[in-house]
Amino acid sequence: MTSKxxxxxxxxxxxxxxxxxxxxLVTSLNRSGGGAxxxxxxxxxxxxxxxxxxxxxxAEEVPNKPELSLLVGILTMPRLRERRDIVRLAxxxxxxVPAYARVDVRFVFCNVTDPVDAALVALEIMxxxxxxxxxxxxxxNDGKTYAYFxxxxxxxxxxxxxxxxxxxxDAYLRVPALVEELRxxxxxxxxxxxxxxxxxxxxxxxxxxxxxxxxxxxxxxATAEEILERNDTVGxxxxxxxxxxxxxxxxxNRYDLKPRMYDLNWDMDNLRPDTVLVHTLKDNRRWATTLExxxxxxGIRPSRLP
Numbered sequence: 001m002t003s004k005x006x007x008x009x010x011x012x013x014x015x016x017x018x019x020x021x022x023x024x025l026v027t028s029l030n031r032s033g034g035g036a037x038x039x040x041x042x043x044x045x046x047x048x049x050x051x052x053x054x055x056x057x058x059a060e061e062v063p064n065k066p067e068l069s070l071l072v073g074i075l076t077m078p079r080l081r082e083r084r085d086i087v088r089l090a091x092x093x094x095x096x097v098p099a100y101a102r103v104d105v106r107f108v109f110c111n112v113t114d115p116v117d118a119a120l121v122a123l124e125i126m127x128x129x130x131x132x133x134x135x136x137x138x139x140x141n142d143g144k145t146y147a148y149f150x151x152x153x154x155x156x157x158x159x160x161x162x163x164x165x166x167x168x169x170d171a172y173l174r175v176p177a178l179v180e181e182l183r184x185x186x187x188x189x190x191x192x193x194x195x196x197x198x199x200x201x202x203x204x205x206x207x208x209x210x211x212x213x214x215x216x217x218x219x220x221x222a223t224a225e226e227i228l229e230r231n232d233t234v235g236x237x238x239x240x241x242x243x244x245x246x247x248x249x250x251x252x253n254r255y256d257l258k259p260r261m262y263d264l265n266w267d268m269d270n271l272r273p274d275t276v277l278v279h280t281l282k283d284n285r286r287w288a289t290t291l292e293x294x295x296x297x298x299g300i301r302p303s304r305l306p
Contacts, residue, residue, distance in 0.1 A: 045194035067100035068182055069161045071213070073108045073148055076169040077138060078117040081124070083169050084285055088128070093296055094175055104161075107169075108148050110136040118149045135288075142171030149213075150222040162187050164218045166237075167210035171279045172290050178276050181257065182212070190214035194261040194277075198239065204254050205242030209261060209279035217250060224248070264290065 030145055076084060084107055091105055107130055112118045124132050132155070136147040145166060163182060167173055185192065191213055193206030213221075227233065227244055234240075244250035260276040264286060271278065271293045281287045291297060 020303060056102070064269050066102040068163070068179070068187075069102045070163045070165060070179065070182065071152065071156065071161045071163045072103060072105045072167060072173065072175075073132070073152075074105065074167055074169055074171075075144065075148065077109055077110050078112045078114065078121050080169060081120065082126070086284070087169055088130070090172055090287070090291060090296065091175065097176045097179045100183070101146050103175055103179065105132055106132045108132045108134065110134050110138040110147070112145060113138075141234070141236050141240075143233040145241065146221070146227070146233040149218050149241075153215075153219045153222045160215050163190065163214055165212045166208075167277065168208070168279065170281045171209050171277055172281055172287070173210060173277045174275055174294070177260070177274070178212075181276065183256070185255060186214070186253040188214050188216050188248060188253070190253045190255070191217070191245055192255040192257065194258045195254065195256030198242075203242070204256060205239055207261070207279075208236070208238035209263070210277045211238070211241070213245075213251070214253075217245065220248070220250065 007305050038093075062283070074087060079092055087107075097103055110133070112121050112133060120132075121131065132148075132151075134144070134147045134151055136144055138144070147166065148166060165173075165178075181192075191204075191206060191211070192208055193211030194202035195206055197203075198205055221227065221244065224244065226248070233241060257276050259272070260274055262275075262278060263280045264270065264271065264274075268286060268289045271290065275294075278290055281290055
């Protein structure tokens, strides 16, 4: 008996089901999630993980309300499933953050229009519960970052974070190092990242590899009509966010974390032990070099083969 390969019509018939599943699951995600092996929050090494929470060290007493909380949004695209698998492992195997902090991590992309992607992304959401699907067309510099920041206050209104981060799927964020930095910072009007100046402007913009803004700025972005009136959602996303806060006189507490945030160079020989974030990990070789440098896989014993 021969099996018949599914036709494109079959995928199209499945697509509405997958899209409905995406809508249901994404809208049902909350801050804590539950019972899934995913990046909801980075987890310590448990037999069954509750959505990757960057969990506190077991030896310390966990307070009812953390001293600081951080949402990390990793902007990616539906088709990059292998990259998401690498990133999930890289985050999940990090050392736990201290008990005073809570860090939730989500992959972020726009509407899933391809029927194959829709079906496979639906499976990811069912298993990992770590994906946010925004109501926008997939893009890099055509409003996706605005859609992310303007959606966060509504999605997490019942449990706001102190800080919200945007980063990319080719960046390795060392979460405990960032948490230690944030603990010593203000909680309001914060704009933190790899700072640089454009055209002699004395006000720092934060590079798109990864930047953090405080919850009050996220809430302002969601309601700032002037951003839409100027059509300032289109353009290089890091420069646009810098423009928003500069024109509004916001982000007065600016923190430049270079050289601890940086691009990995061509020779891959500029990694540093005090790294907070390293960017441009655009292939598996660069990920492997970075993870080896930070001893992520240290201590693994070879299998005893017969």
